[in-house]
Amino acid sequence: MDFSQRQDQRPSINGLFGIVALLFLILILRLFYLQITTSDDYARKSENNRITQKRMKAPRGLIVDRSGRILARNRPFYTVSLVRTSRKDYETTRQAFIEETGDTITDGAYSRRYRTIRLKRDVDFRTVSIVEERLKDAWPLLDIEIEAQRHYPFRESAAHLLGYMGIIRDEDRRSATDKAYMAGDFIGKTGLEKVYENELRGLDGVRYYEVDAGGRTRQEFTERDQLAEPGRELRLTIDIDLQLAAERALPDSLAGAAVALDAQTGAILAMANKPTFDPNIFVSFQAQKERQKVLQSETTLLNRAIRGRYPPGSTLKMIGAIAAVETGITDTLSTFAACVGSLQVGDVVFRCNNRSGHGELNLIEAIETSCNTYFHHLAQLMGIEIWREYAEKFGLGRPTGLVFEPGEYEGLLPSRQYYQERDGWTLGHLLNLIIGQGAMLATPIQMARYTAAIANGGNLVTPHLSGLSPSRQRIDGISESTLDIIRKAMHQVVYGPQGTGWRLAIDDIEVAGKSGTAQVPNRENNSNDAWFVAFAPYINPEIAVAVVVEGGGGGGSTAAPVAREIIEAFHTKRVHSEKLESRVDSTASYSLSQR
């Protein structure tokens, strides 16, 4: 055998040609029959081809506060849409719609890409009845769709927390793994609406049915329907009463934030921001102007509670105090040279907050009066490494672990190296850091968590907004007796004769706290940020609070009242619910005895 076999006795190729030609003739005749002879039938069938699937949007899960009060719900609205249209149909139908309703502005432009075009969303009843009664017979493609719009009944309250929704961008829709979204759908853009998007949105259902050319449903295929699965309800740890109290108390004229944590578990009870916005404008079809204003403002959307970075001022002094007691640098009885209103270290003069001096103070008195000089003495004995170690133990300089969108900032806990890389290290830097100044930056939620750790006996909690509390982390190397001293000092801040936080005092409940008045480098009007951290009750603390008011001046005068309002709201509720519980108990025993 070899390659060069000849194809000599050729059979006729015509036979094969013939067969191929015959096959093609069959195809062409059939095509002629379909496309020419009976084309009109198929054109009609194509026109009537309305066995169609319609998506049944799953209702989005509610967001409720810890006692079930609704923070986000769904409000139905009507939309006029054009179902399965072509460009020509779109133009003529749109013209008819405009003529009948007098409404010249329509939302959805024609696009070959979309099957259903939403001509006008969120129309009033007048328009619905015009479409149903006058237009639908002549223009069968018109359809009234009931859509659901997110509604936030508390409006500006908790806006940064809940986040807002917006129409999904095309690229997000296409990259969604499971075709879950259609053009024009709303999706959580920020906040909890975004974090829990997948849980809240539920699972859309599908309905199969056939409609005739008149738009009437002719046949339903209910056995094929897939019911929509509603989204899961999201229950928050937030208490809306505390949230409202915090928002009322924060001054309207200044920017600021307040965070209230369950001191034991880290559950966030309130997270307030000023300025705030109304998330309803992001889902409204009428509020474009307001929306633009909020989006263009640089600071309105900022969630200061977790993304605001501030020098914490004197509220940070407890770190230095704890480090000093734990390392034996000082105790509650020892004192330094009397404070005369300033202290010279090397060539630099460090001023105390009281220009005329506090005199001779022990640790507790130093915290009570917020004496800077005392802490400057401590700093010189301590060194940055020890101070920083204790600041780290309380979670400063790193994220708290809160799951949120957009995520929290980690602040800044400078190290010796940090300064070496910039303008060089001097002891003066630590003198600033220990009183919460210098390069030190913290977020309100970090400060609330640090306060909670002091209050609960040295456990670092993970702030969270829903679900089970993540396990808290015991801080090593801090004894209960040290924290007792610190708590006592914070108690003195409120109740001591020279305490800076006396405005925190509330009837019926013992509280403790620490003020802070932080200088902000490079601020135009040289105003100070007002800080206050607090916990309550003094014995067995339940709530920890951190408040910051930008440019608020003195922490004791501006921020302390905010903390007080929050703790007072907390206390009032606590007393109220205890009464309620005892009443429930008595009714229960009553009904038992009836049996």
Place this chain on the structure above:
Amino acid sequence: MKLIREIDYLLLAATIATVALGIIAIYSAAYHSDSQVVQIAWVKQARFAVIALLGSLVVMHMPNKLLYGLSYPFYGIALLSLLAVLLWGTGEDAARWLHVGPLRLQPSEFAKIASIIALARYLSDCSAEHVNQARHFVGTLMLCLIPMALVVRQPDLGTAISFTAPLLPMLYWAGMRRIYVFFVLSPLLSVAFSFEPLWQGAAPYLFAIFITGSSMAVHLILGRLLFTITIFLTNLASGLVTVYLWDHFLRPYQKDRIMTFLDPESDRLGTGWNIIQSKIAIGSGGLTGKGFLEGTQTKYEFLPAAHTDFIFSVVGEELGFIGALITLSLFFFLIARALYIGSVTNNRFYSLIAVGLGSMLAFHVFVNVGMTIGVMPVTGLPLPFLSSGGSSLLANLLAIGLLMHIFAYRHEY
């Protein structure tokens, strides 16, 4: 260079035109899709087309006679790759693909060509008289049946059957007597005539007329009693087995498939859906079509697998009868050109390959287009050059390269 002058420009031009038409049709079919992967299918197809066209030029320039020696090794590699698909293959409803590095290949597409080359080698090694011997027929049959059996296991019935498509044309071209060709073909006709649902009560009569008529005709032509009896019994057996299989062996869902093909309206939302929607798409296209990107059947996704198996329906809907005729004309030209190359090539091995490739192409076009207009059952065979799919395009363009190679050497023995 000799080969530049010997390029079959007509074949090349028609091929490029067909591939271009396919890319345009894929663009339209996928335009409205929600899936980004589908939307850019035309880009992928275009990229594959360029690579495959370059590949086909390489094939064209391979040394003469090289393929002859490689024919059985290629066949062996093809069988191994099909075996590999069975072991490690992936796919949604059938394991058809093999992952080779970043590539996802469908080995069955290449195995089709390899088996044509192996058949050509086998047939060219025996002379025209020897082809008529039964043992050589069995030999060629085995060459088809082994890959077919492997593909059936995937399971991919349509592709499996396509392995047998070039068998009869190649046997005929190698010198088998027409009467024997008819002998091989007749059991298939018996199956068709004995199949009750096709003829609604007339089947027994048709079947009886066919087997007696054909046996008598064969006897008149050949005059060999033994052969006549053999053909009679073979046909009788195939008819009876058909009836038996239908009544006792086929599962209800398999029967449904066949019944739906015969009467799509019986299951409008299920298996019949594809055929109904495809017929509506093509029929409503009319003479001139609904216009590019304006096919409502495609746009509203009534048409399933629009950019792959039912790509012809998109052409029919948007470009109408005229577009469909142009498409079919291109295919007819490609097939006729392959057969023509076969008829003018002096070398027996090459000549047989050309005829095999031509008939394979004809089979695919008829089965796929026939499916979209309801004259063939739904099988999932792609339309060569048009359906979106890298392996199919690559294999078909390599086949074109092979035809150009054969054309260049048509005068040599």
